[in-house]
Amino acid sequence: MNFCAMAVETFGKAPMFDDDDDEDNMPIVFKRSSASRQNQLDSEIKHSQSQRLNKLSGRPASDVCSSNGQSSNNQKRMTPLPKTSPMRSEIGSPKASKSSIQEPLVKPLGTTLKVSDSMGSRPKHLVNASVKEENVTVNPTDDNSDSEDDKPLSIRLKGNSNQPNKGPGPTVPKNKVKKPSGDSDDEIPLSSKFQMKSASGALGGKQHGFDEKKPLVPKVHQNGSTSRDKLQKPAVLSSKRPLPSADSHSSSQFSMKKPKLSDSSTPLSSKPVSLKAKQEVDDDDDIPISQRMKKISAPVNKSSSSKQTVSKVVSSSIKKTFKKSKKPVKKSKYVKSTKLLPSAGDGQKKWTTLVHNGVIFPPPYQTHGVKILYKGKPVDLTPEQEEVATMFAVMKDTDYMLKPKFKENFWNDWRKLLGKNHVIQNLDDCDFTPIYDWYQTEKEKKKQMTTEEKKALKEEKLKQEEKYMWAILDGVKEKVGNFRVEPPGLFRGRGEHPKMGKLKRRIRPSDITINIGKGAPIPECPIPGESWKEVRHDNTVTWLAFWNDPINQKEFKYVFLAASSSLKGQSDKEKYEKARMLKDYIKNIRNAYTKDFTSKDPTRRQIAVATYLIDKLALRAGNEKDDDEADTVGCCTLKVENVKAVPPNLLEFNFLGKDSIKYENTVEVELPVFKAITQFQSGKSGTDDLFDKLDTNKLNAHLKDLMPGLTAKVFRTYNASITLDDMLNRGTKDGDVAEKIVTYQHANKEVAIICNHQRTVSKSHGAQMTRLNEKISELRDILKELKIDLDRAKKGKPPLKDADGKRKRNLTPEALEKKISQTNAKIEKIERDMKTKEDLKTVALGTSKINYLDPRITVAWCKRHEVPIEKIFNKSLLAKFAWAMDVDPDFRF
């Protein structure tokens, strides 16, 4: 019996999940963090930059039929939207791209980090491409898979690195920041690090045709090698992309899905028959040489047998990880979801039945009675006044206290609570230290609790929250993401947010709108005497509840299902499928925008250049912002002052992006781009919009003309995932698991740099490095002694006394040699660790893993290389990416 069906039957009666569930269904304990977040904008720490790198190319035929269930997958090879006539342009036709480039793949990983690069390469062929139509849907090209367009620009650059100046207008980023003398390059913006290592070739104004078969981008590696990929990509067939039918064998779990994409007006599934046929032919050309070699050397059925073996390794580990969720149904009335459910497109039905218990509110404020001092004297405060004073007091150690705006906003809100005639008349004369000290004491007390006490508290909390943790969506038990209503506090806007410090008032039931299935029991309002603002039964949305953001009433705070839910999984999968689809279109999109660099229509020119920057630098779209938000920008909202044009063809970017993270990057661009930028800047002041004829709506509307569903952010997903795929496949060597993990981390790091995912250097970083250095010197001293002892032992003499004057054990020369070797190994390990630590101290690897890297790439790679998936994905990622776990080992992005 179908679990869903079974569960559905119970729906309706479904009260709350009191679940006598077995432990498998026990909720994971959710912690609540107390809160303080520090927004650090230390620009010295937050280096910027991102540079795009490699994109990879070749796609094995296997990718075509990546099994796993890619159900949705039909989207690849989408045909143009109805509104766009397929006849409109030759761009999309196989012919149009015939010129294609069958350039050798560029090489690899080893140099990855050093060679970053940029996209410059790409444009090369673009320049000469013949694009006949302007506004057209760009059909996937038949030859695309072979083209370098499938590769990250950076990779293309790498490939050309040894051919400086040959390319058309490659963009090679330059390093703007000087590298510190030490080993570390921490002080360098991420992007710069990347670039610095990659070095760029001169751009030359020359443009080469596609058929040149030369590296797209000339590049000079500062210290990197410029190896070319020996595993050249095979000539590509138009049919390389997976066909819908191929995808459709995907695992049954997807078989019922109605992917959004396919719901769109675009006939995703209607791929050309010829392509399909081709795909089925599936020749070795589509398979990376490395794999082909395996095939050759293996027994006939090797591929499948090895697959099995490998899969076994992975699946067993996966099984282990998911063991719990697999035995569930035993006692539970509901099925715990690990599979994707059917979903619908926007505005469409997202679910049929939905049951949940609403949200849980933070406990009421408990007064502590500690008085603040005003002009040195204790002041009585009401509980409401004290609560807000406490919010402020506990932030004493944060950087917010250094920001006048924070204090000003806090004071304005707090004084309203104090009232006009309150004894407290200004903030400067207030001393919050008594409350701060009290808070520290409380923290310390909590820390000192015994393990049992902590456990008891935890259990108590769990007991209270358990019923809010789950929802039943279409009969499937799903975890709720954020079922706790945000507690009151002071707004911690990032960067120079004009509202930082304002009071986020307490949210009450009357602020909250509940969304639940018709006929499902309305969640009881947990605060006696109060009631929900509204109850809706809207199955076209996925939120369970929302309230208006108290800081900005126009905005909302939603309660959604957790990332591991099937709804989120479905949507995630669709995101990656869309990005994969871009691979089919990218070449012609690049051709199209390259052509438009010199368009007479200034709007077209701006769209072209903006798209180029988004593609090349992985910039975000850049929506307009209100005055009451931090002053940050994205591509479309760049100001003239954010981009400095340095002849002959360098662009220096310097701006605050999302979360006020600094983006600093200097890139070499193609001359037409350079020229266009200077035109856009001419006659404007620094604070004027660089792209004055453009906004994200226009840009995305244009992108949708090129590929169904294409928006600016798809480029980030595409470039991140294709870079990972490429680097893993080029860079993974035989070796032990640890070495393979290092390869993965390198690739992950590369992506993080591309996306400019930064983190602040941990406070203890310096101390940690110092400790490690000390350890190394201690080991070196030991090494010296051991060598002396060895010499003496060889001569039959006893060892010297140790530092304390004590006699050491008499060891044989063999034993001493072994010790020496062990000590050397220790030193090497510490040195390696230090380097890694230094390299990653400002790079956040997690963000790309969670949001940009198609998990199927990782899972398939783990299967191919026998790396346990748990080494790469933690528990929550495994749950989030459950839908990707049965991917075929041959899957390629």
Added chain:
DNA sequence: GCGGCGACTTGGCTACATTACC
């Protein structure tokens, strides 16, 4: 065609938990 609302994704930080190391 535009603007704004609404829904959803992306993102860095921090408290807490777990693991490593001595």
Added chain:
DNA sequence: GGTAATGTAGCCAAGTCGCCGC
């Protein structure tokens, strides 16, 4: 067993983008 290092979960801010009404 204690402490430091590392990993993770959760928080919630800040983006993107679709859609709808004017």
